[in-house]
Amino acid sequence: MDNTPLNPAALNLPALNPAALNLPALPARFVGLDIGGSKTRGIVWSEGVITSDFSVGSTNVQNVTPETAAENMGTLFARLDVSEASQVYAGAGGVDTDDDAAALRSLISPFVPGAHVSVVHDTRLLLAAGGTTTGVAVIAGTGSAAWGMNQVCQEARAGGWGYLLGDEGSGYWLGREAVRYSLERMDSGKPVDELTAALLKYCQLQEPGELIAHFHQGTTRRYWAAASPVIFGAAENGHAHASALVDQAAKDLAAMAAKVASQLNISGPIVLGSGMGSNVPALQEAFISHLAGLGYSDVQILKQDPIFGIPLLVATQAHATQG
Template sequence: MSAEPAGPGPGDSRSAGEFLVGLDIGGSHTRGILFHGGTPVREAPAGSANVQNVPAEQAHACLRSVLSQLHAAPGTPVVAGSGGVDTAHDAARLAGLIRSAGCLGPSASVTAVHDTRLILAAGAHTSGIALIAGTGSVAWGVDTSGREVRAGGWGYLLGDEGSGYWIGREAVRRVLRRSQQPAAGNAGEALTRVVLEHAGVTEPADLIGAFHNHPDRPHWAGLAQPVCELAASGDAVASELAAVAAEHLAELVLTVAGAMAEPLPVVVGGGLTGSAVGLHVAALLREQGLSVTLLDREPVLGAPLLARCAPG
């Protein structure tokens, strides 16, 4: 993180026009950065402020926490990316929530977009296909003419195949299935151990109550990391699960690519990007002739490029 310039501090609006607030509102975390001339100068984390995942009051509190930590001056523009921003109404609702949570004032410009656009911009592209492989999953593409195509992003009740939550739920299901098959042998022992430890229970049967009594999406999405680590170590059951997840994610991208009239670069972002799943996704897509970037920087760093490309 670069050294902070002298101002603007709280209550100081002298240079607000040189500053920008970027927000990445994910299913598990919210990340805010204050930019000066496109350079990050302050950062602030919080829990999820996505109203699809948490109550509006909790989202409001998380946004207030982030914005207060950033000390942005009144009038500082905001570019925010979040899942669930699918319509103009969604964007207006999020913009209103951000304005009400901070001290930016009613005149502050707030641009709310789907979080796939942050990922694409963080990969230095204004056209292309962005894949989110995080708590949820979605692929979104835009070509040079501005035409947009999307696949997935229906939420965990209707979709999100291949996502961190999907992996966590499927891991639990596999452990339960194995517990009902006495002839399963040693296959799946490591996965069972990881899942039970994550859930805080000792017997597979206890997973049923644990899952239904604690249906927190980020909690179960947290299982994706140890599952991917098992897959990377060569565990057969975890590797099969990771491979299926990668196939689901690659299918989202290929659906978008097939609907586009021109070849487009692919940028993969989200918590699964550098995992066994993300690496498998990249391999599958490259086999289909696509150019793939596994994003190795925070998606919120794409906010300055989006701000420059925004109308007006």
């Protein structure tokens, strides 16, 4: 449990002052959840102080079985002090329809009887964690997506189709493309190079040909997304194809951001975050460069967990309800 006071300045975020933003005061006690593909983090805010902070495995029924999701959710709420919490605000990947949101609400509600439960796509958390309720949020993690809102509350999104249909620029995409590169070299009779050797080491395999069965049998998208440091490491060492993959990932992410910004007729801010987006300088630099080429210069890199955007979203929701 973390009893650290909520200090936006220490988090490198704009100070959250509901009064200055013409928003109502925050509830006395509320719960924030960030439900990702590999983990779920929960935080309880009480009178502006974080009184519980705990993480478990994924509770997203699109990524794990309903039984696993329920078990993990039970473990999480057993560690969070949610007594007297009036609201739960959750951001989750893959929440594209009302049915998606309803499925997660039904999973959460039994653990917080009487509390109002809101479920939104996790890109909203990312944008709010950047200190704004308008602009474009870009997720670059296991998957990828862009979402935005303008000053008149119009919304738009791009990507987020999932790994079978898209997720260009994501960790999974990078891992898969490294496999394809290695197999193409094998088919052409070329020797194992630095990128393929590093990939084989990650997979604990001996030969490129073993990648085919390994990819199709028993590995997950999170497994291949976790291989992305292999590509970033090779790129940092000057591997031409790895560098090209990193640049292409950034280009695809920038294109998604620009598509959303164009639909909303806004110039920014564009906030890049999630695992890769917040932590890989080479991807960040290329992303900023490609957006500049598209005419967008108001770009920021999120350095904190998206869950810290939840207080702003809760205050904004209260304002909309009262209005």
